[in-house]
Amino acid sequence: MDARIKLLRILAWLSAFFVICSFLMLIGFLIYHGAPVINTSLFFGNTAPLEAITGSRPVWDGIWPAFIGTLCLVGLTMAISLLPGIGCGIYLARYSEGRKKEMLSMAVDLLASVPSIVMGLFGFVLILFLRRTLAPDATTCISLAAFCLALLVMPALVVTTRSSIESLPDSLVTTGISLGFTEQQMLLHILIPAAGKGILGGIMLAMGRAAEDTAVIMLTGVVVNSGLPAGLGSKFEALPFLIFYTAAQYTDQEELLRGFGAAMVLLMLSAALLYAASKLQRTMEKHWKGAR
Amino acid sequence: MKDNKNTPIWLKASAAYVSSLMSALFIFIALCAVDGLMKSGPSLFCSVWDPERGNFGILPMIWASGLLSLSSLITGWTFSVGCCCFIHGFGPRWAARFLANILRIMTAVPTVVYGFASVFLLVPLIRNGLGGSGFSWLTASIVLSLLIMPTMVLSMDSAFKTIEAQTSITSAALGFTREQNIAMVVLPASKQWIWSSALLGFGRAAGDTLIPTMLAGNAVQYANTPLDAMRTLTAHIGLVLSSDVGGTAYLSLFVAGGILLFVSISANILFRLMRKKIWMQG
Amino acid sequence: MALCAEIKNLSVSFHGRKAVSQVSAELPAEGISVLLGRSGSGKTTFLRALNRLNETFQGYEGSGKVCLSLGGKMKDIYSADQLTPTDLRRKVGMVFQIPNPLPMSIRRNIMLPLQLIPGFNRSKAEDRMETALKTTGLWEEVKDRLDTPANRFSGGQQQRLCLARTLALEPEILLLDEPTASLDKKSSELIEDYLISLKNRYSMVMVSHNIRQALKLGSFFIFLREGKIVTAISKKELPEGKEAEKIMSDLL
Structure with a gap:
């Protein structure tokens, strides 16, 4: 009996030590090298910021095009995935029953478990087929990448929307019905606003996933030197791919430091999105636990 | 409320859209994999990868994927159980809270950032400390186990929380300490949850592309020692497609993709079945 | 006697369990009709049959005929060509046992249902809100705080808000499901007073578990037990004072 507890105690301390140390070391290392290089020249290199932002002159030695590429990619992904993702979540929460519900939620679950490289492969096959x-x-181009990323983030949207709607008290629906709301009105004016924070949290989570994923875009059109994305059918740059590429192919100290800077920027972006997501979800929970 | 006549049309459309995307993905990948199997058949299952001479063996990659994901799973899972115990009473309160926060933050760290930091921190450490190039099974396995831990810990943690809440008063009345309660009551009672978390972790480990590509060295060979380089199926797909070999090499990739899809979906289905069983019992 | 509701052979079950079986009744248009019975006797289901709320719950099955007097005519509310459920529920307002303000401001709580009626203009809605709040005595209490979230107010105020919200839709019949059960004595009495003041303007059907309240408010009583009607009596048939209470509690 005592031996078991002792063993567990050793394991517990060892595990905690392993996690805390490795995490702090990796992140500390990154911040140590990355934080000092975060400034305007990391983004714009030798190009004047104003000209870079307006796009009148290309940026060659900064992460600006990759940064904008990632933002465009995330924006495009959300534009494609928001409506079906949230719609499917609401459908699962309120309008499906029995076998249909089980099948659909299983499909969403399975979609969530598909490795992102397989999503990328799917995009690639799609292009071959086309x-x-x-x-x-x-x-391969930015639209294709966004389409595949949409597939990747859809489950997060569906699941959070579904659970936020399901966490609402039944009395809310009954109230709406007794006041003569139609189904559509109830959704738009009562349920979606009431579940809004949870859904917004899901959107942040999905954006975070879209911003950080590398495997999908690797197969669907990301490159290292295309400049700002020129249109829906063009190649594009993205932060995670820039980081990935730098790790393997950097040629001088300056490029390496740029890689550290890019990693810092991406880390801050993801952390901010996740923080917002968890904050929103927590206030949502509190709100409805406080209510009857 | 469940009257289908009143379901707004856009909701039906979204549900149909999501399920058709899912089926399209599944059918496309499965068809391509079958196609690849039919066309290059047994030549895939040999050990030589040399596209120029027409050898497309992916056995070493399958081996590497299995080895890497299992080794990361074993370390990651063991440490996850340890972390859960630490959070629930084995560690001091402040440290437990600190660990829980770190695990939560870890879910926000992009995989590529882990990979990047490891390339410049862990790889030199291993190269100088243990020899070899530093890009090895061991390196990838350490980082990968770290990567899959938050998912597993969070899933075990919810089970621990529920069961501890149910049992803590009884155990305290019997004179157990919190540690004893965890070790003797909570841990055995949440056995199935803990096992099913392993499936969750396995799915993530087998499907990850970035860590093996950046850290495992990518040599097509059977790794014998932890310091040998290896190339996983996921890394293989990424490397070959982004270097544009073209032609028949694609066939082997489709088979690789099919295998990955099959493995991850099986792990997920198994996970669902286990959780369902737990619900039925509970 | 003018009727506000005519119920024939009403049966309702959920997941195969009968909640109300083969009930027939006629409710007078004047005054408050009170449904009495122990918990599980089917009184809430009976009430909810009058605005078709039962069918929004899972496992619902129902049969029978319910006619309500709406717009001066008796209408079969379950026949498809008469009224949509949505329109019906606007004309047959309901107040629940537990105050159920929507998670928004007082103003939005009352205005939103009005604005969702096609062709309803905003200034008219404002007027209706003010009238409704005055009718339930809330106007003086909340007129400076109309944009405060409704759930910040006391239980009694919330319940009066819910009553006002229902009244703002200008229903013809009011359904009250134990409207004071979750409130303290003082708030209950306040609500009771407002209900008395409203009883000449609306036909009301109320569920109550409280005999004193039933006697104070009601003019027609229906006793239910295990989904069936035991008796229906009007107040005129009852003796005065203590004796009435005793007869009623014997019937319960």
């Missing part, structure tokens, strides 16, 4: 059939000169 080339052979409809559009002979289809190629």
Whole structure:
């Protein structure tokens, strides 16, 4: 009996030590090298910031194009995935029953478990297929990447929307019905606003996933030197790929430091999104636990 | 409320859209994998990868994927159990809270950032301390186990919380300390939850691309010692497609993708079945 | 006697369990009709049959006929061509046992249902809100705090808000499901007073578990037990004072 507790005690301390040390070391190392290089020249290199932002002159030695590329990518992904993701979540929470509900939630679960490289492969196959059939000169591009990322983040949207709607008290629905709300009105004016914070949290979570994923975009059109994304059918740059590429292919100290800077920026972006998400979800929980 | 006549059309459409995307993905990958298997058949299951001579063996990659994900799972899972115990009474309160916060923050760290920091911190450490190039099974395995821990800890933690809340008063009345309660009552009672978390972690470990690509060295070989380099299926897909080999090499990738899809979906289904069983019992 | 509701052979079950079976009744248009019975006797289900709320719960099955007097005519509310459930529920307002303000401000709580009626303009809605709040005596208490979230107010105020919200829709019939059960004595009495002041303007059907309250407010009583009607009597048939209370509690 005592031996077991002793063993567990050793394991517990060892595990805590392992996690805390490795995490602090990795992040500390990153901050140590990355924090000092965060300034305007990290973003814009030698190009004047104003000209870079307006796009009148290209940025060659800064992370600006990758930064904007990531923002565009996330924006495009959300534009494609928001409506179906939230819609499917609401459908699961309120309008499906029995086998249908089980099948659909299982499909969403399975989609969540698909490795992101397989999503990328799917995008790639899709392009091969398009080339052979409809559009002979289809190629990998930012729209394709966003489409595949949308697939990747959809489950997060569906699941958080569903659980926020399901966590609302039943009396809310009954009240709405007794006041003569139609189904559509109830959704738009009562349920979605009431579950709004939870849904917003899910959106942040999904944005975080879209911003950090590398495997999908690697197969669907990301490059290292395209400049700002030129249009929906163009190649693009992105922060995570820039970081990935730097780790393997950097040629001088300056590029390496830029990599550290990019890693810091991406880390801060993801951390901010996750923080916002958890904050929103927590206030949502508190709100409804406080209510009857 | 559940009357289908009143379901707004956009909701039905979204549900149909999501399920059709899911099926499209599944069908496309499965078809391509079957196609690849039919066309290059047994030549895939050999040990030589040399596209120029027409050898597309992916056995070493399958081996590497299995080895890496299992080794990361074993360390990650063991440490996850340890962390859970630490959070629930084995560690001092402040440290427990600190650890829980760190685990929560870890979910926000992009995989590529882990990879990047490890390339410049862990790889030199291993190279100088243990020899070899530093890009090895061991390196990838350490980082990967760290990467999959938060998911597993959070899932075990919820079970620990529920069961501890149910049992703590009884155990205290019987004169147990909190540690004893965890070790003798909570841990055995949450056994199934803990096992099913392993499936969750396994799915993540087997599907991760970035860590093996950045840290495992990518040599096509059977790794014998932890310091050998290896190339996993996920890394293989990424490397070959982004370097544009073209032609028949793709077939082997589709098979690789099919295997990954099959493994991750099986792990997930198994996970669902286990959790369902737990619900039925509880 | 003018009727506000005519119920024939009403049966309702949930997941195969009968809540109300083969009930027929006629409710007078004048005054408050009170449904009495122990918990589980089917009085709430009976009440909810009058605004078709039962069918929004899972496992609902129902049969029978319910006619309500709306717009001066008796209408079969379960026949498809007469009224949509949505319109019906606006005309047959309901107040619940537990105050259920929507998670928004007082103003929005009352205005939102009005604004969702097609073709309803805003200034008219404002007027209705003010009238409704005055009718329930809330106006003086909340007129400076109309934009405060409704759940910050006391239980009694919230319940009066819910009553005002229902009244703002200008219903023809009011359904009250133990409207004072979750309130303290003082707030209950206040609500009771407002209900008495309203009883000449609306037909009301109320569920109550409290005989004193039933006698104070009601003019027609229906006793239910295990989903069936035991008796229905009007107040005129009862003796005065203590004796009435005794007869009623024997019936319960």
